[in-house]
Amino acid sequence: MKVDLRSDTVTQPTAGMREAMLASPLGDDVYGDDPGVNALQDKIAAMLGFEAALFMPSGTQSNFCAILAHCQRGDEYIVGQMAHCYRWEGGGAAVMGSVQPQPLNHQSDGTLLLGEIESAIKPDDAHYARTRLLALENTFGGKLIPYAYVEQATELARRKGLSRHLDGARLFNAAVAQAQMVSDKPVAAGPPQADGGGNVLVEARRIVQCFDSVSVCFSKGLGAPVGSALCGSRDYLARAHRIRKMAGGGMRQAGLLAAAASYALDHHVARLAQDHVLARRLADGLSGISAVAVEPPQTNIEFVDLLGAARDRAAELLPYLAAHGVLASGLYRLRFVTHLDVDAAGIDHTLSVIHDFFAA
Numbered sequence: 001m002k003v004d005l006r007s008d009t010v011t012q013p014t015a016g017m018r019e020a021m022l023a024s025p026l027g028d029d030v031y032g033d034d035p036g037v038n039a040l041q042d043k044i045a046a047m048l049g050f051e052a053a054l055f056m057p058s059g060t061q062s063n064f065c066a067i068l069a070h071c072q073r074g075d076e077y078i079v080g081q082m083a084h085c086y087r088w089e090g091g092g093a094a095v096m097g098s099v100q101p102q103p104l105n106h107q108s109d110g111t112l113l114l115g116e117i118e119s120a121i122k123p124d125d126a127h128y129a130r131t132r133l134l135a136l137e138n139t140f141g142g143k144l145i146p147y148a149y150v151e152q153a154t155e156l157a158r159r160k161g162l163s164r165h166l167d168g169a170r171l172f173n174a175a176v177a178q179a180q181m182v183s184d185k186p187v188a189a190g191p192p193q194a195d196g197g198g199n200v201l202v203e204a205r206r207i208v209q210c211f212d213s214v215s216v217c218f219s220k221g222l223g224a225p226v227g228s229a230l231c232g233s234r235d236y237l238a239r240a241h242r243i244r245k246m247a248g249g250g251m252r253q254a255g256l257l258a259a260a261a262s263y264a265l266d267h268h269v270a271r272l273a274q275d276h277v278l279a280r281r282l283a284d285g286l287s288g289i290s291a292v293a294v295e296p297p298q299t300n301i302e303f304v305d306l307l308g309a310a311r312d313r314a315a316e317l318l319p320y321l322a323a324h325g326v327l328a329s330g331l332y333r334l335r336f337v338t339h340l341d342v343d344a345a346g347i348d349h350t351l352s353v354i355h356d357f358f359a360a
């Protein structure tokens with residue numbers, strides 16, 4: 001049995017998704033006439049309540065264009081020390097955009113302290129870069145950022161004249177988790193329900209309406225092979241479009257890829273709840289092992305810390321798992337990510353392999 005828990009990016013397009021890709025009429029998106037790309041951009045913008053959206057080759061390019069469309073050369077953005085758009089994107093905004101990051105430490109729930117955000121905002125003084133943008137991430141390391149905090153932090157930014165960007169690579173995982181907090185009914189992904197309870201789209205919109213722009217990945221839990229979307233106002237996206245061109249992100253018959261993303265939006269949003277259930281199944285199954293500390297997962301990412309003497313065997317663990325068909329990442333802190341191509345049998349196999357390792 002093969003169980004790939006390294007990331008939710010490893011999914012293969014499903015049969016239905018491949019069919020949708022092949023059936024998509026194609027144009028040339030650099031001329032703006034690829035029907036699949038245009039339909040996808042309209043769909044995600046309407047779903048999230050933005051004026052417009054721009055299809056992007058990757059989440060990294062989407063965040064890059066997002067930051068540069070908010071900031072000029074010599075501006076800065078306030079961001080988490082471990083945020084993807086600061087830590088894990090090659091420093092692109094600084095290297096290629098001359099936009100300086102102002103990183104802040106995260107609290108254990110993934111938030112940045114409001115007081116620290118406020119004191120990181122520089123006065124208008126030639127000594128300082130101009131503080132222009134607050135960038136948040138949700139989910140962050142698999143954690144749902146508390147909605148009350150999202151409101152407070154973005155309201156603080158608005159009051160101080162900053163733009164607000166959300167790296168919502170896993171926005172729909174956040175929305176599913178948030179929908180489950182407001183309702184004990186199973187989450188629904190269709191059009192918003194009259195009662196407003198437990199609806200993923202309602203929660204996704206509730207989160208993103210706090211921001212001027214949001215980047216969403218189709219290639220993570222949604223299961224598409226490629227692509228992200230940057231959503232915002234038309235004027236903002238006209239600037240982002242120019243930056244995407246400079247970054248080489250103008251794609252031609254991109255409807256092939258947009259069709260996969262569109263299919264994912266139609267079929268793979270509500271099912272994210274299953275990934276969350278499986279992450280919890282893994283956490284529950286590991287919680288009896290004294291050599292590890294298990295963080296209860298909020299979404300589809302599970303972190304497991306090796307304790308005491310188990311740390312001496314850390315380097316052996318991933319190769320042992322791989323030899324038994326299970327792929328994960330990390331060393332002292334392991335990361336397991338559930339997704340479309342993982343099922344309960346795969347999680348149970350993973351549990352038995354890990355139990356065997358620690359029993360030996």
Ligand SMILES: *Cc1c(COP(=O)(O)O)cnc(C)c1O
Pocket residue numbers: 057058059060061063084085137167169170217219220228
């Ligand atoms: C994966 C990810 C990205 C970047 O997406 P790529 O498509 O891999 O470039 C950005 N932000 C977060 C939070 C991510 O998890």
